[in-house]
Amino acid sequence: MTRRGTVAVPDLVARARGGEAAAVARLVTLVEDASPVLREVMAALAPHVGRAHVVGITGAPGVGKSTSTNALVGALRRSGRRVGVLAIDPSSPFSGGALLGDRVRMGDHALDPDVFIRSMGARGHLGGLARATPQAVRVLDAAGFDVVVVETVGVGQSEVEVAGLADTTLVLLAPGMGDGIQAAKAGILEVGDVYAVNKADRDGADRTRRELRSMLTLAERREGAWRPPVLATIASTGEGIDRLLEEVDRHAAWLAETGELARRRTTRAAREVEAIALATLRERWAAGGAAELDRLASLVAAGDLDAFGAADELVTRAAD
Amino acid sequence: MTRRGTVAVPDLVARARGGEAAAVARLVTLVEDASPVLREVMAALAPHVGRAHVVGITGAPGVGKSTSTNALVGALRRSGRRVGVLAIDPSSPFSGGALLGDRVRMGDHALDPDVFIRSMGARGHLGGLARATPQAVRVLDAAGFDVVVVETVGVGQSEVEVAGLADTTLVLLAPGMGDGIQAAKAGILEVGDVYAVNKADRDGADRTRRELRSMLTLAERREGAWRPPVLATIASTGEGIDRLLEEVDRHAAWLAETGELARRRTTRAAREVEAIALATLRERWAAGGAAELDRLASLVAAGDLDAFGAADELVTRAAD
Known part of the structure; x- marks a missing residue:
């Protein structure tokens, strides 16, 4: 048993691998909700x-x-x-x-x-x-x-x-x-x-x-x-x-x-990694108080800045 | 007249704005082909x-x-x-x-x-x-x-x-x-x-x-x-x-x-800026000799690295 509100990831993964549907469902929900333990979940699943x-x-x-x-x-x-x-x-x-x-x-x-x-x-x-x-x-x-x-x-x-x-x-x-x-x-x-x-x-x-x-x-x-x-x-x-x-x-x-299977799976992993990287960057762009992306987008919509100039600013800030 | 192979962007924009269909078509082609002058094109269009x-x-x-x-x-x-x-x-x-x-x-x-x-x-x-x-x-x-x-x-x-x-x-x-x-x-x-x-x-x-x-x-x-x-x-x-x-x-x-029009247009600009920023980052990820993303994706597909760890590496390199 885990305390209410906490998730014991290794236990959950073990139960899911043991065929327990409720544990599988819980893991999918954690994934869907981008739970704080998502990283831990994915790391625990990776070897399997x-x-x-x-x-x-x-x-x-x-x-x-x-x-x-x-x-x-x-x-x-x-x-x-x-x-x-x-x-x-x-x-x-x-x-x-x-x-x-x-x-x-x-x-x-x-x-x-x-x-x-x-x-x-x-x-x-x-x-x-x-x-x-x-x-x-x-x-x-x-x-x-x-x-x-x-x-x-x-x-x-x-x-x-x-x-x-x-x-x-x-x-x-x-x-x-x-x-x-x-x-x-x-x-x-x-x-x-x-x-x-x-x-x-x-x-x-x-x-x-x-x-x-x-x-x-x-x-x-x-x-x-x-x-x-x-x-x-x-x-x-x-x-x-x-x-x-x-x-x-x-x-x-x-x-x-x-050998096409390995190729397809590498492609799939690449998309997944890219999606996560992009999501990470989006979060950074949306953070920083004034929502940098919205600020830049308003300038672009008004014709005061072109989209490339705005994108340059965003990418520069990705490093921050 | 421009020299063969070169593009005089200000001239092209002026002709397109004057109603010349061939100039409009040429600009769309430059956009579609991601021409080297694309930045210049978008900057020239922005005020209009x-x-x-x-x-x-x-x-x-x-x-x-x-x-x-x-x-x-x-x-x-x-x-x-x-x-x-x-x-x-x-x-x-x-x-x-x-x-x-x-x-x-x-x-x-x-x-x-x-x-x-x-x-x-x-x-x-x-x-x-x-x-x-x-x-x-x-x-x-x-x-x-x-x-x-x-x-x-x-x-x-x-x-x-x-x-x-x-x-x-x-x-x-x-x-x-x-x-x-x-x-x-x-x-x-x-x-x-x-x-x-x-x-x-x-x-x-x-x-x-x-x-x-x-x-x-x-x-x-x-x-x-x-x-x-x-x-x-x-x-x-x-x-x-x-x-x-x-x-x-x-x-x-x-x-x-x-006022919904301004809101929609800002949203549209945000997506555009984001797409350009992402494309820029993808190019960086694909460059660097060994194609960093492919290397990381192979590790993820093999279960040797989870996707978040791989994404972290990518995002870190976005700054380079």
Whole structure:
């Protein structure tokens, strides 16, 4: 037992690694709230990370992300794996970012002790999710989940780029959600490792798959590069989901064999380090009484100083 | 005339302000390419900015953003205003981010000397568009366009948050593109100043408007806050577009009366300054031979260092 209001980090990490869901949840909250013990938490987790396979699931609103995540979690459980899920919702003003809908739709696994589900919203200042999400992934990784699924709203999210966060990125589409040019505009052609056209029983599903395949073929890829499969799923009935998991696993094997896994994880760590460094600098800029950044911004908005001159002043003060 | 390869910035700015489209285009290119004379360009523009009203147009792929932009530009022209358009496309691998589709659809105004249209793609490193877009807005502002329209792909774009960029943000929806919860998840309830359900002749348009209205009512707003109208448009025929412009203009007047305009512009300037400061620091971190950030990220990925420790090292080096 710890005293009320204090946190015994080593104990919490040990309990999370022992499979205690409440301890995992507490660690994610500490991460999300940028608790004063956050540094201690991350240092305690560091030796235990790197084992989980991180799967990102993304796609435009309405393609069935939550249903697909639910179905994929089911398939992972059938294969005997423990699964952690982070549903990222950067912008809802309701309930601190976590919509009831997510929890309801993930209800199939709500009582399974080997599934941990958490909705994360944007708390605090800009950049909060960019910092907290990779750290929450580390929590679930260190807690021993075999797979961490990160579900994000939309492609090209402002703060949480799932493609930078995941080992394997799964992009969902739905029939008739836009022609080829729209798909290209949405920027999905670069980020996916596996594509699934969900709601494949609807009109136009074959056409959407065909178009996507031909656009992926047009996009130049290096010799020996991974060629993303384009699958058909009906997440609400589970159709195609086992095949989807097969492709995710095949991609995981490919990542490990080619050394791409290490490269992706270094990139991910770089973004995380950069986000923390930036947050640190922002705090310094916002401190110092008069809120230096606001003062400089007012001058720029008034045309009395250009943005580069203002940035120079900020950077100089980063050293202080 | 300038020598080949050199740029006479004061001359270029003067010509752009005189209405010469080629000079405006050249300035936007200098901004986009982060030219060595970029600082000089921004300093030369600074005294001339702040007059244009900046309208952001956003919405999910398939709602008809380009068609709506085209129609709105037509309405603005009928009211005698000069219009600059930036179409932001952060992610397409084709044609450097500028898809032919945009230009084709904007074809109504391609020959109008009082309309300037430019597609901007993601060139260069991460953060490029975050830096370049507000600067390109400044170029068009300083060049004397009465309204600058910034069309972005999707809501919550990774780099270009139109809500942070614009004085008035117009959010487009289409019928049946997702129910209320989906709309909330997409994060559109906070960013819009004016909402339009486009393709209003399609089934479900009234329902989408009703749902959106009730969700906007649920979202708490301060006393005296702007209440975003929810309009119906058919951009392809122009129906509802004059009303749309009326609401944009009404919002512009409200911004000026309440002092909110100055506040938004200061916020915008702060983001711009911060983006430049960050880019400066990133360059320093990437320089120094061994690419400090990569070295630290490798340690973090391997579990030999936690991300905070790595960030501390980076921030310390920002001062060097």
